[in-house]
Amino acid sequence: MPRRDDIHTILLIGSGPIVIGQACEFDYSGTQACRVLREEGYRVVLVNSNPATIMTDPEFADATYVEPLDVETLRRVIENERPDALLPTLGGQTALNLTIELHEAGVLDEFGVELIGARIDAIQTAEDRRRFKAAMQEIGLSVPASGTAYTLEEAMEIAEQVGFPLIVRPSFILGGGGTGIAHDPDEFEGVASRGLAASPVSEILIERSVEGWKEYELEVMRDHADNVVVVCAIENVDAMGVHTGDSITVAPAQTLTDVEYQTMRDAAFACIRRIGVDTGGSNIQFAVNPIDGEMIVIEMNPRVSRSSALASKATGFPIAKIAAKLAVGYTLDEVRNDITRETPASFEPTIDYVVTKIPRWAFEKLPGTTPVLGTMMQSVGEVMAIGRTFLESLQKALRSLETGRMGLNCDPGEAPLDALDLEELVRASAVPTPDRLFEVEAALRKFASVERMHDVTGIDPWFLDQLLQLVEAREELSRIGFAGMSARDWRDAKQLGFADSQLAYLWGVAEAEVRAARTAAGVRVTYKTVDTCAAEFAARTPYHYGTYEDEDEVAPLTRPAVVILGSGPNRIGQGVEFDYCCVHAAFALSEAGYETVMVNCNPETVSTDYDTSDRLFFEPLTSEDVIAVCDALTAAGQVGGGRVEGVVVSLGGQTPLKLASLLADAGHGVLGTSPASIDLAEDRDRFNQLCERLGIPQPPGGIAATAEAAVEVASRIGYPVLVRPSYVLGGRAMEIVYDDTELRRAMGELTVTGSLGREGGLSAERPALVDRFLEDATEVDVDALRDSTGEVLIGGIMEHIEEAGVHSGDSACAIPPPTLDAGVLATIEAHTIALAGALEVVGLLNVQYAVRDRQVWIIEANPRASRTVPFVSKATGVPLAKIAARLMVGESLAELRANGYLREPASGGHVAVKEAVLPFQRFPQVDTILGPEMRSTGEVMGVDRSFGLAFVKSQAAAGNRLPEGGTVFLSLADRDKRLGLLAARRFVELGFALVATAGTAAMLESDGVPVSAVVAKVGEAEGVDAIDLIASGKVDLVINTPRGRGPRADGAHIRRASLQHGVACITTVAAGLAAAQGIEARLEHRPEARSLQEYHRDGQLRLGL
Amino acid sequence: MNREAAQLVLADGEVFEGYLAGARAESGVVAGEVVFNTALSGYQEIVTDPSYAGQIITFTYPHIGNYGVNVDDDESATPRLRGVVMRDLARRPSSWRATDGLDGFFRRNHVSALAGIDTRRLTRHLRDAGAIPGAFGTADAATLLAAARADGGTDGRDLANEVTTREPYLVGPADAPFYVVAYDFGIKTSILRQLVAAGCHVEVVPASTPAADVIAREPDGVFLSNGPGDPSAVDGAIRAVGDLLGEMPVFGICLGHQIMCLALGARTFKLRFGHHGANHPVRRIETGRVEITSQNHNYAVDAESLPEGSVVSHLNLNDGDIEGVQTPGRRCFSVQYHPEAGPGPHDARYLFGEFFDLMREAS
Ligand SMILES: Nc1ncnc2c1ncn2[C@@H]1O[C@H](COP(=O)(O)OP(=O)(O)O)[C@@H](O)[C@H]1O
Ligand SMILES: Nc1ncnc2c1ncn2[C@@H]1O[C@H](COP(=O)(O)OP(=O)(O)O)[C@@H](O)[C@H]1O
Ligand SMILES: [Mg+2]
Ligand SMILES: [Mg+2]
Secondary structure, eight states: OOOOSSOOEEEEEOOOSOBTTBOTHHHHHHHHHHHHHHHTTOEEEEEOSOTTSSTTSGGGSSEEEOOOOSHHHHHHHHHHHOOSEEEOTTSHHHHHHHHHHHHHTTHHHHTTOEEOSSOHHHHHHHHSHHHHHHHHHHTTOOOOOEEEESSHHHHHHHHHHHOSSEEEEESSOGGGTTOEEESSHHHHHHHHHHHHHHSTTOOEEEEEOOTTSEEEEEEEEEOTTOOEEEEEEEEESSOTTSOGGGSOEEESOOSOOHHHHHHHHHHHHHHHHHHTOOSEEEEEEEEEOTTTOOEEEEEEESSOOHHHHHHHHHHSOOHHHHHHHHHTTOOGGGSBOTTTSSSBSOSOOBOSSEEEEEEEOOGGGSTTOOOOOOSSOOOOEEEEEEESSHHHHHHHHHHHTOSSOOSSSSSGGGHHHHTSOHHHHHHHHTSOOTTHHHHHHHHHHTTOOHHHHHHHHOOOHHHHHHHHHHHHHHHHHHHHTGGGOOHHHHHHHHHTTOOHHHHHHHHTOOHHHHHHHHHHTTOOOEEEEOOSBTTSSOOSSOEEEEEOSSOOOOOOOOSEEEEEEOOOSOBTTBOHHHHHHHHHHHHHHHHTTOEEEEEEOOTTSSTTSTTTSSEEEEOOOSHHHHHHHHHHHHHHHHHHSOEEEEEEOSSSTHHHHTTHHHHHHTTOOBOSSOHHHHHHHHOHHHHHHHHHHHTOOOOOEEEESSHHHHHHHHHHHOSSEEEEETTOSTTTTOEEEOSHHHHHHHHHHHSTTSTTGGGTOOOSSSOEEEEEOOTTOEEEEEEEEEOTTOOEEEEEEEEEEEETTSOTTTSOEEESOSSOOHHHHHHHHHHHHHHHHHTTOOEEEEEEEEEETTEEEEEEEESSOOTTHHHHHHHHSOOHHHHHHHHHTTOOHHHHHHTTSSOOOOBSSOEEEEEEEOGGGTOTTSOOOOOSSOOOOEEEEEEESSHHHHHHHHHHHTTOOOOSSSEEEEEOOGGGHHHHHHHHHHHHHTTOEEEEEHHHHHHHHHTTOOOSEEEBOTTOSSSOBHHHHHHTTOOSEEEEOOOSOSTTSHHHHHHHHHHHHTOEEEOSHHHHHHHHHHHHHHHHSOOOOOOHHHHHGGGBOOOOO | OOOOEEEEEETTSOEEEEEEEESOOTTSOEEEEEEEEOOSSOHHHHHTOGGGTTEEEEESSSEEOTTOBOSSOOSSSSOOSSEEEOSEEOSSOOOTTOSBOHHHHHHHTTOEEEESSOHHHHHHHHHHHOSEEEEEESSOHHHHHHHHHHOOOSTTOOOHHHHSOSSOEEESOTTSSEEEEEEESSOOHHHHHHHHHTTEEEEEEETTOOHHHHHHTOOSEEEEOOOSSOGGGOHHHHHHHHHHBTTBOEEEETHHHHHHHHHHTOOEEEEEEEEEEEEEEEEETTTOOEEEEEEEEEEEEOGGGOOTTOEEEEEETTTOOEEEEEEGGGTEEEESSBTTOSSSOOTTTHHHHHHHHHHHHHO
């Protein structure tokens, strides 16, 4: 059946901010869906609160609502747009949950919106674990036996029926707290009672534990004619018990006989049919007992998922795109395979390489957490690598992670583990952690047997034997020695995925020497193609990966080409925003007639979609891999008459920027700002001199390699000071300290023996920076563009809500600046223009300032795209990254203005507020206060006619629902009390009752602000303490600002209780004031839902205020 | 890294360097027609499939042998292929089902293998050049080239006769609803298993069995098996099947399908590089549904040549080749692909049920 023409407008729900477990894979799937549906001639309405996504680009939908994802807002959107259908399966769990809520609220029926893709009943059967189990049993598939208990007696009964070992999961618990595995009745009693106590409703799910079994995932697609195909089978290297999102996974399945695989395929088909996913992709997880092959179904996700993004990138089969086509009526055989162009999509991809995915975690940024992996996902990003063999792909993936490791061994990172003895290594390997694979390798190198390592880790012996082969190869290479390497040896080593830097480490020679000797031996990387069919048909899409084989498949280059370097794995501090910029560059340069080439290793992203750029190299972003790509393209240019114009390094965050000078040294031109200017901005001393010369004030500061030197700097500049290592990102390890003792302690942690020693320690080359901390200053972020003629365009000035000291990535900010006066803005503009000129920026520049009492200090400048570029672009309608890309290839702002590419910003009627989204729900151990170390994983945007309304929306979108009335609980640090008074007054004026802790209450009352109750200190015998109060539901908003440090402080308990009981909690007074303003605005005007297209229309929006 | 260097030389002079695995060929040379198979799993079934007689099989998936071999997954008692080419042979298999490693299996069964070559380059070459003879081993390139050129390929050779059973034998319960005579042109165990599961008591007979001998057995139906090589060379069987068509229900798979079509008067031709894999989409015309199929053939039936009364029941969606034919008037049907799987998807197993139904209608 061809496309349906009884529907015209389709509503798509995005997945909202990037959070752990739901990242930019849904930008990828949503973007594909938007594209496809518009190509098919449908009107697409999109709702997503995340501005840092490609899908929310106004070009991708007919109406794009960057609005909070809740029923109320969606109802308004539906009312405005009257969609005929809703496609709920491409926006992750968020979209599915909202769809159920919309259904339950009767909204879908009221407006006659048809669900396409999956029906309510299918979603509910898949999502409700009990219904799902029953459904599976009905069709004869096994599931882990289980039961639900409310008392210990019930629990013991169920345990007896189910048998040991058991996994206990308390219901309604944050961050998987209270989950445990019990191996016998004694252990069980403890685990079950703890679980019952942990659950607020005293409910636990008791399930047979299949920890240690092999875990598999099948990505399956179905069309409405009931054609079903498997796109990809994924095998987890980490056994059951480690969440698939936290597991190293491999495609295709490696250790299943065809008989077993086909049984699993049959089961997957039975499952998708029984659940009734009408069309689209589903992910079905299985556990297989390694002893006897017993297979059970773990769960099914009736939607596109993280694994489907991986499967799409791993095979070249675009699941989301095809899911969208199937949802509007096509069958699989009616859809063409883009890659071969001659065969249909109704087939099962087959591959002739191995794909490895490795997650990336951020435990070091979340004090209080332990890096132990379990059944809850904790990783913040992932990389994928493709190689002809497992080991090649594994080592490529390890170096793609950018965690300092160049592969499995042979690098400085192996030293700490080498210091452990075998028994210690074996013991360490038994606990799943981010380091486990390295521990296993170290143990194998100390002659632990594959059997023993299998017993302690549950990792399949096939994988372990592969690791052992690498261990042996390392020995062999070290025996042969650098001088003894034959061409065949070089090839063998490279085929195992060894980077030149690993070999250099092994032999103690320079990497450049290794590279020179290797290439002299004629061993060079060759690029193969991802083609869905293992070369059975010719591929039309140049989607490549590097390997060491005979034949290279890079086609001649016939046009001028630009290489764009992506941003690698998502991590805190560097996420989807940078992917957005890279993708924009690809689009803009392609429009300008360039052949675009993307290099990246993050499978979740739009940039790694094979049709985002003209060529895609799925490769690690290390100097070796990137230079090799550039060399190959240069060679391809010599054949085809085309030419590599240069490399874009300034749009993918810090990852590609680091490579700038290495690329230049290798003879590859860097487009835009020169590597010399990039260095200048990064070099503390030279940058200081520059600012001085330009007359731009900086907070006083100095550098120090020892505690004593730091104390000396502090005595010169005065406390408080901000201390940080000079070589890290995202505010890593930054601390504000108020006296000598704290400063000495903070410096201690930065030394090799301190808690941050792993990250390099202190030395004269890597000193700490000690700056005067500007208290109560307003932070301002500026994104600007400069062209090669010297014209500077201020893209956006963002005023932060939280004061300086809260990392810019973690604070909310607004465009246009709500409080800065014209004079300050003019100073900021002037400084920015001067700096852009002095750095000879071509492209983007981000500058951060602190403003206090109308004085402006510069905090830092980055001659690259910043995290805020997409936000500014969505707020103003000016696509900064696209313009930047065009400037980098030599066009000027004037030219772009003349040809209509650069328009005036939309301004005059609306305010946009960005709010950060933090991962505290996942990590209840972590204190929720904000500081100079960035911890947010994502962001949302609220837009409306006033700052207040936009702020309220941003809070709602970030999951912080501000109350309309009720009681505010205030507990403030002394230094916050002055401003706190202002906030408190406003809440009282808005009709709120106030309660406060003793000190805060005294201050408020002394200034005549009524406090209805004084809350006792936590644990005090008398009176209701703060935690009881929050738990009782009598508080609607908590404003608690930190004083003192450490998790034992009262404040930490208050903040945790708010989190646990879902009470909105604000941790700075500035945000408290903004909240009051927002609540007030909301009482005057209902927030409206309005599309970006409307805001941007004609560059101006007149709301008739 | 001490492995014995070996190479593959194709008849057109293309050379691929790797190292020797499996058994050592006495002459140092293994020659045959080189084809590639794109299945991701099921190497044991593939290397024991008699349809590969005369061929050197190249696996496009790089890791082969990961789960070893076991006693249940053989498709025949001994491998009939000439040799195996792959990227990487697992040194340590891992599976609860494994009884040996693939390398051990190769040695026990005197199968020579070549590992470590750029199999993707080889596949792309075969895709463009077509399936051509080649030779691999430790011998020098000139010897290998000569051996490759001397290999006659499969055209015109009755390879089925080389792999068929010498004596008839029985499979399945004697009290099964139907008694079926199965022509063995190189029959796979999975087919027998499926026939038995569908309710057949099967007598497997040599490829040369005359029609009269079959008729004398009074079977409820006749099954024509898969097998190696050029169908037009199996002329005895084509004649025999010609005499059987219309007499009783007939079901053919792969070579059996080609033989049935030849017996109906159609022609066959050689495909450039054939279909060998487990992911080929086939449309069942009756329902419009797509089945993912297991395939292994170098020859196909020419659509133009199908006689009146025969209809195409299944079509390959990749290249439009005929995948199934029915002649309702003569109660016979056949498919080019492998509904028995082994290895591959189970999407088309219903065909064994249809054979059962046809026999029920006939009786
Ligand atoms: N019965 C079980 N025994 C042991 N581990 C389990 C069991 N069920 C699930 N797990 C582990 O927990 C992880 C998450 O469980 P899953 O049901 O897939 O939930 P989610 O919705 O978070 O993906 C799985 O990937 C698996 O490793
Ligand atoms: N001197 C200072 N006074 C007050 N706050 C500061 C000062 N320097 C930095 N900060 C705060 O620390 C945060 C991180 O510092 P920054 O230099 O921007 O590091 P990063 O490179 O990690 O973004 C800033 O966003 C700002 O809030
Ligand atoms: Mg799961
Ligand atoms: Mg900053």
